Amino acid sequence: MSQLDRSLIAGLPLFRTAKPEDLDRVLSSARSLRVAKDTTIFEEEAEGHSFFLLLDGHVRVVKTTPGGDQVIVRYISAGELIGIAHAMGRTTYPASAVAAVDCVVLAWPSAMWPEFMAQIPGFGETTYQTVGSRLQDVQARLVEMSTEQVEQRVARVVLRLAEQNGRKTGEGVEIDFPISRQDIAEMTGTTLHTVSRLLAAWEAKGLVKSGRQRVTVVEAGRLQSLAEGRAAST
Amino acid sequence: MSQLDRSLIAGLPLFRTAKPEDLDRVLSSARSLRVAKDTTIFEEEAEGHSFFLLLDGHVRVVKTTPGGDQVIVRYISAGELIGIAHAMGRTTYPASAVAAVDCVVLAWPSAMWPEFMAQIPGFGETTYQTVGSRLQDVQARLVEMSTEQVEQRVARVVLRLAEQNGRKTGEGVEIDFPISRQDIAEMTGTTLHTVSRLLAAWEAKGLVKSGRQRVTVVEAGRLQSLAEGRAAST
DNA sequence: CGTCCATTTGATCAGGGTCAAGACGAGTGG
């Protein structure tokens, strides 16, 4: 159990205003763990004994219905906290977290949450803003689900993922973790069949390139037009 | 501008742990206003100069899309705060608030928010829990929108409204503010036509009673079955 | 009594879900 290096977390917005000795204290109580692709970090409804900081990788947050349907609530990328149910006065996790790729996370017992809140300058403020912006985000998606056609929703999701987790390649911006048609369907409330058809149609028009668990946005502008409901010309 | 009475807010969870002198301070800086039915309290996107406490009545929180569609994000009932964008680091309101009935609200300038947070014991904690539970709620609705049929969603909304804002009558539990088919449609992502047909069908089966801007749940149990996707027998 | 909404209800139709097969590709074990 060697001491983790301060530089791991020093650059994060979350610890922007923390003092160096705070960082050391935070790290000394952290367990760091490696999480293999497709492994569950924590399960919906389970006792929320820990909270986590994603150091590297991508995690999807998933809710499962009694009927067995899954919905991907959001993707988390490196630098963000996961499992902060505690911050909202919950004792169980409201959703499951699954590694979309091999990940590295830091974990702390939830019992330490109050200590972090009280002792690390800016920590509380930042996390509450995070919760607030997640609320904004989910509300916006609720509106989209209520008012938009499937094609618009899928276009939006693909654009957002490319924006937030994109890697520039020769052909455009590629979503930099493996994402299946099924995953996109679970983010947009449709089926993998419909997603497949849409991506095929877009590819034919040159808007995207895609393959097995891989999507690249080629013409963001025209995809944006689709997302906004104006039919893309040509 | 007479001093407001302490008893107006003394019973609220929000001020549960506040001291009497805090209550007086809070009230002395409050404007109280009467808001007529269908009047807008604040407008989406507008500068968030005030936050509000709903003392009496019901308020609906509405988002409007560029295309002009409206979505009712939630209903607020007496005792809750509205317009707390500030708590989440926003400067503009993320949605509009409209009085569903004649209302009474207290208003404070947003500039006082930090003061409330710092000086009133329990205030910060309670509001953050509120934000947290709204996030939970919206996420749950996102899952429903993604996975359930229209009939289930409408059944759920009617049940929830009756539960949270119900008044017991001779026939069952009546939602105690005027609510149109259009309103229900805007909460469930469907059309007033479909809502009308569903309510008519349910009424024929004795599950509900309804009329102009009025809905009464008669057989909550069987409606619950519908909400959960099991077809209601008979 | 007239006007304005909310509501109802019928007819039509299309977006997209469901069902069914197959093709493709990546990893595995022999």
Next chain:
DNA sequence: CCACTCGTCTTGACCCTGATCAAATGGACG
């Protein structure tokens, strides 16, 4: 190195839920 297998993706056919279009009815309120 190759055959096999399993999971992802594609694509066609069909059909159902619920949106859209259109009109009429009925209360509530001035």
